[in-house]
Amino acid sequence: MLALSVAAAATACGGSSAPPAGGTGGTATATGAAAPSGGPKPQPYANLAQVMRALPFPSSNIIFDTQTHNPDEVKKESESGGGATATFAGVYKGWPLVEHSALALAETANLIMIPGRKCQNGKPVPLDQPDFQKAAQGLVDAGLAAYKAAQSKNQEQMIEVSNTVAEACAACHEVYRDTPTDADRCTPKAK
């Protein structure tokens, strides 16, 4: 089955935890690095839906697209001119763009976990919920697995990891996004 779009919700919560891929330059520890003194502090500037639309949505679609298109060939099709937007959209392309998109998924987890962010309906992002935390970690794991797969440039691996990514999104969305009404989003399930 191809993970074609983000809307395709997988039922299973893929509780997989792939080991972090090495070689990304610098290994994050479980405790994280100490914040530097000075400079802007991590803080939210957007609601969660805006972060989702800006980062994991386009990034995951670049990953999903490799199931049916070889990124090296897409590159050739779009090499014609067409103004600054087209030119700069084409600077990072091919398999490197897939790698960067995979890493962007893992980095998105950092943004998700910044304290103080609200969801679109005004509720706080449920950072203190264990299932939400687990789903955020699942996004890190899926992003790193996709990074490894992109480095292999292997379509079979991309199809497999696309499902891993789709499941990582769905694990969180099933509880906190795809609720009967938008007002119920970001609400912990009654125990």
Ligand code: HEC
């Ligand atoms: C840890 C939880 C979590 C993970 C993981 C997660 N999301 Fe989300 N996502 C949410 C929540 C909660 C919302 C609703 C946010 C709001 O209403 O402000 C949301 C909303 C969205 C939206 C906006 C929908 C709208 O209302 O327009 C998109 C797009 C989206 N997510 C894509 C993704 C993709 C793609 C992935 C995986 C690569 C992903 N998300 C992973 C929690 C998550």
